[in-house]
Amino acid sequence: MKAINKSQIEELIQALAAEGQVFVPQELNGNTKYAPWQKGVQVILDKNVLLSPKDILFPQTEAMYSYVADNLNTAITEVAVAAEKQVIFGIKPCDVKSVRLMDLVFLTKGFEDTFYKTKKDNTLLVSVGCAKAEPTCFCTSMDVNPQVEEGADLALIDMGEEYGVEAKTEAGSQLLAKINSLLKDSTGQLIETTGFQIVFDGIEGVPEKLKGMFEHPIWDEICLKCISCGACTYLCPTCHCFDIQTKKIGKEGYSYRCWDSCMFSDYALMAGGHDVRPSKKERVRQRFMHKLRYFPERYNELMCVGCGRCLAKCPVNVDITRIIGQIKEAEVNGG
Amino acid sequence: MAVRVEEIKMINPLVPIKGKIIKIVTETPDVKTFHVTTENGKPFTPMPGQLAMFSLLGVGEAMFSITTQGENHLEFSIKKTGMLTDALHAAVVGQEVGIRGPYGNGFPIDAVKGKDVLFIAGGIGLAPVRSLITHCVANRADFGKLDVVYGSRSPADLCFKEDLFENWTKVPDMNLHVTVDRGDEDWTGPVGFVPSFLEEINPDPKDKVTVVCGPPIMIKFVMQSLDKMKYDHQDIITTLEMRMKCGIGKCGRCNIGSCFICLDGPVFTMSQLANMPNEY
Amino acid sequence: MSITEKIQAKAKELLDSGTVNYIIGWEKGTFWHQSTPVFVKKAADADKLIWDEFCINSLSTYLIRLDDELKVGLFVKGCDSKGIVRLIQDKQLKREQVVLIGIPCNGMRNAKGAVEKTEPANLPLEQKCIECVHPNPVIYDELIGEPVVIADKSDRFNDVLELEKLSPNEKYQYWAAQFEKCIRCYACRNTCPACNCKECYVDQYRVGWQNKAVDLAENQMFHVTRAMHVAGRCVECGECQRQCPMDIPIMQMNRKLIMEINELFGEYAAGVDLEAKPPLGQFKTDDPEEFM
Numbered sequence: 001m002k003a004i005n006k007s008q009i010e011e012l013i014q015a016l017a018a019e020g021q022v023f024v025p026q027e028l029n030g031n032t033k034y035a036p037w038q039k040g041v042q043v044i045l046d047k048n049v050l051l052s053p054k055d056i057l058f059p060q061t062e063a064m065y066s067y068v069a070d071n072l073n074t075a076i077t078e079v080a081v082a083a084e085k086q087v088i089f090g091i092k093p094c095d096v097k098s099v100r101l102m103d104l105v106f107l108t109k110g111f112e113d114t115f116y117k118t119k120k121d122n123t124l125l126v127s128v129g130c131a132k133a134e135p136t137c138f139c140t141s142m143d144v145n146p147q148v149e150e151g152a153d154l155a156l157i158d159m160g161e162e163y164g165v166e167a168k169t170e171a172g173s174q175l176l177a178k179i180n181s182l183l184k185d186s187t188g189q190l191i192e193t194t195g196f197q198i199v200f201d202g203i204e205g206v207p208e209k210l211k212g213m214f215e216h217p218i219w220d221e222i223c224l225k226c227i228s229c230g231a232c233t234y235l236c237p238t239c240h241c242f243d244i245q246t247k248k249i250g251k252e253g254y255s256y257r258c259w260d261s262c263m264f265s266d267y268a269l270m271a272g273g274h275d276v277r278p279s280k281k282e283r284v285r286q287r288f289m290h291k292l293r294y295f296p297e298r299y300n301e302l303m304c305v306g307c308g309r310c311l312a313k314c315p316v317n318v319d320i321t322r323i324i325g326q327i328k329e330a331e332v333n334g335g
Numbered sequence: 336m337a338v339r340v341e342e343i344k345m346i347n348p349l350v351p352i353k354g355k356i357i358k359i360v361t362e363t364p365d366v367k368t369f370h371v372t373t374e375n376g377k378p379f380t381p382m383p384g385q386l387a388m389f390s391l392l393g394v395g396e397a398m399f400s401i402t403t404q405g406e407n408h409l410e411f412s413i414k415k416t417g418m419l420t421d422a423l424h425a426a427v428v429g430q431e432v433g434i435r436g437p438y439g440n441g442f443p444i445d446a447v448k449g450k451d452v453l454f455i456a457g458g459i460g461l462a463p464v465r466s467l468i469t470h471c472v473a474n475r476a477d478f479g480k481l482d483v484v485y486g487s488r489s490p491a492d493l494c495f496k497e498d499l500f501e502n503w504t505k506v507p508d509m510n511l512h513v514t515v516d517r518g519d520e521d522w523t524g525p526v527g528f529v530p531s532f533l534e535e536i537n538p539d540p541k542d543k544v545t546v547v548c549g550p551p552i553m554i555k556f557v558m559q560s561l562d563k564m565k566y567d568h569q570d571i572i573t574t575l576e577m578r579m580k581c582g583i584g585k586c587g588r589c590n591i592g593s594c595f596i597c598l599d600g601p602v603f604t605m606s607q608l609a610n611m612p613n614e615y
Numbered sequence: 616m617s618i619t620e621k622i623q624a625k626a627k628e629l630l631d632s633g634t635v636n637y638i639i640g641w642e643k644g645t646f647w648h649q650s651t652p653v654f655v656k657k658a659a660d661a662d663k664l665i666w667d668e669f670c671i672n673s674l675s676t677y678l679i680r681l682d683d684e685l686k687v688g689l690f691v692k693g694c695d696s697k698g699i700v701r702l703i704q705d706k707q708l709k710r711e712q713v714v715l716i717g718i719p720c721n722g723m724r725n726a727k728g729a730v731e732k733t734e735p736a737n738l739p740l741e742q743k744c745i746e747c748v749h750p751n752p753v754i755y756d757e758l759i760g761e762p763v764v765i766a767d768k769s770d771r772f773n774d775v776l777e778l779e780k781l782s783p784n785e786k787y788q789y790w791a792a793q794f795e796k797c798i799r800c801y802a803c804r805n806t807c808p809a810c811n812c813k814e815c816y817v818d819q820y821r822v823g824w825q826n827k828a829v830d831l832a833e834n835q836m837f838h839v840t841r842a843m844h845v846a847g848r849c850v851e852c853g854e855c856q857r858q859c860p861m862d863i864p865i866m867q868m869n870r871k872l873i874m875e876i877n878e879l880f881g882e883y884a885a886g887v888d889l890e891a892k893p894p895l896g897q898f899k900t901d902d903p904e905e906f907m
Binding site for chain 1: 645646649652653654672676677724728730767792793795796799802804805806817820827829830854858861862
């Protein structure tokens with residue numbers, strides 16, 4: 001395997017900058033997130049950052065088309081999505097998997113989402129593996145490899161003093177060739193990621209079991225302390241529910257899509273007042289059903305990657321790992 | 336030239352094309368039918384039961400079933416119920432609008448061919464079902480006996496009166512059974528709720544496909560009546576409605592379990608629904 | 616008996632006697648440095664309840680518009696009890712519906728992500744506890760534990776005073792940088808006892824006060840509006856700032872308005888005295904009229 005010394009990361013990023021704008025994990029105004037790299041920026045690679053790179057491919061607010069509505073007349077103009085080449089450097093394997101899951105949502109099943117596709121087709125993912133887990137990490141319990149996950153173009157694997165460098169796609173191989181002068185032959189060993197405080201024996205059987213648990217009383221208990229904010233859904237790298245709204249400025253305006261949360265009380269509310277999820281219970285049930293049963297049924301993948309952000313930031317410590325445990329232990333009538 | 340269904344998939348599916356309202360028919364005090372076309376003719380050619388996103392730019396966008404189509408236009412029958420529909424009901428002929436579609440799975444025409452069809456609808460629920468009725472009428476030879484059982488609150492609330500009392504009465508081997516919850520001075524027809532009315536008519540389940548659509552409470556009692564009359568749930572289909580935003584199965588909102596109503600529905604058989612979470 | 620034991624005994628008593636339908640307190644959370652709200656409905660589950668240096672969540676938010684037929688037992692620190700006073704004054708809760716067990720609080724600790732378990736006394740206090748002026752419950756049916764001596768915390772306005780020294784442009788830049796961070800999760804609004812409107816202005820889509828787009832302008836609108844809406848009623852529980860996943864210094868805005876209101880209408884601490892009307896909810900003939 002080829003490798004690069006950890007001390008040469010700045011040079012590597014510099015080389016990647018020739019491929020397009022490089023987004024790196026960094027601190028900005030007290031938050032850690034992905035933002036454009038500039039020389040001298042402190043790149044955070046030893047742990048994951050709070051805001052996932054979800055918003056690079058799927059912005060929180062994204063204009064779709066502008067319009068003019070002047071009395072009876074209307075004009076509609078699609079917003080041209082910038083097809084600029086970009087690189088997301090330092091993306092962690094858990095987040096790499098979540099990009100893979102977003103690909104399944106936005107690029108498969110009947111329609112291709114133009115906005116997402118244009119950005120994704122022009123994005124290279126260079127992942128960096130983890131040698132040490134945060135206390136809130138549980139990716140291994142969700143079948144995610146903390147060093148390298150499918151979906152990256154180029155994968156950097158933590159091997160101590162150096163990163164092993166592997167091309168995982170055709171685009172990755174081309175990139176590898178371009179940065180060859182920075183690389184040497186690997187002398188290190190792949191580090192087995194340590195430090196997991198949350199480990200459970202997998203998620204086997206949970207999606208199946210949930211099929212019979214829609215009306216289970218467990219949801220009456222789980223929902224009680226939730227305060228129905230959107231912190232979990234917005235920080236989650238796989239959550240992708242969106243709303244479509246309009247910004248109106250007189251006769252003109254634009255239609256945009258924006259992140260939405262199934263936790264908000266009006267999520268399922270219909271004109272006329274009918275609401276299939278009138279209380280916290282239905283909404284909390286929807287969240288966990290979506291992650292652990294509906295998405296696996298539809299796309300054959302779990303929708304949780306074990307990044308631990310919801311666990312770290314939920315104001316009332318709603319813990320998906322604890323809930324998985326409760327689901328596993330729950331008694332289900334009728335088999 | 337109208338844009339074909341396959342072509343829609345290559346265009347950005349979230350951006351509408353410009354359409355225009357060319358005719359407005361007042362069906363009831365709170366239901367109007369809007370005829371919509373584009374400068375290139377019909378926006379697209381939907382299958383019966385499909386949906387479209389209809390928007391008033393600057394006001395909002397919502398999903399509506401396409402109640403029927405003509406050579407050059409689509410028809411939407413819309414009930415006045417919220418922000419967008421209030422504005423639509425105030426619109427005039429000539430209003431330019433946004434339209435995108437078609438979405439949804441539509442009715443399973445092949446499964447219905449050769450069979451007798453029983454249509455059961457209540458109130459505005461007749462609107463989505465009408466797309467299948469007009470298809471059967473236009474292709475009369477492909478289908479068996481047609482029975483329409485329809486009810487609404489009052490005579491004034493009956494939708495599509497022209498079809499019910501004129502056009503469809505002339506169709507061979509098609510029976511119309513119309514009831515109202517409460518009559519008025521001029522009403523001489525049956526009075527009573529749809530489920531009990533249905534039981535009086537007592538149609539034979541043999542070789543029959545049943546299509547049901549209406550308020551949830553009506554569907555509940557109609558299903559009880561159909562069970563009494565020994566109808567098989569596999570042969571009963573319905574069309575559902577939920578809050579929708581993208582229309583293409585991506586925004587997550589209109590799910591029942593792992594199905595999206597905008598993509599895998601809105602048409603489902605009762606057997607399918609029995610296997611889905613009770614959240615619609 | 617430790618406070619934990621007293622809490623558990625009290626909960627059992629209230630549930631066994633049928634005095635309350637359920638109890639809200641704290642139980643251990645995911646990590647050793649987390650304690651989390653818990654709802655206890657059966658006396659047998661009362662031993663989930665604990666009291667330690669991590670029982671930081673204010674529980675008053677769960678009582679907003681409690682169903683008329685329900686009666687709830689609640690453990691309250693100083694900050695939680697002020698939240699309850701807030702709800703009662705805003706007519707979102709009836710006093711008879713809650714049985715309040717007050718617990719004087721020496722301050723909760725912030726583990727700041729520490730992995731190794733350590734004595735809580737080694738950890739720094741939570742920011743809101745450093746600034747807390749009401750460690751003893753201001754309203755209760757019964758008190759567990761010894762009242763805490765109240766220290767002078769007037770320096771909690773220091774960062775506001777520092778901000779006041781900035782030029783208007785500097786202030787704008789400071790807050791723009793903070794509001795850029797906001798992801799509009801509404802954790803601050805949902806946890807706040809003063810944010811108890813049945814229909815929040817944000818959700819009034821037909822009117823369109825607030826657009827759903829997340830950009831600086833909309834974020835500014837939300838934060839400034841919320842600060843103004845709670846002005847005069849904010850009980851300084853500090854939960855909004857503590858819960859914000861993006862670390863926006865929300866209490867700086869709230870404290871700025873508290874300072875202004877103190878100056879205009881006299882010293883007033885919201886949520887302390889059930890009988891004292893919030894200054895913006897009344898008028899006196901000698902109110903300042905600089906604009907007239």
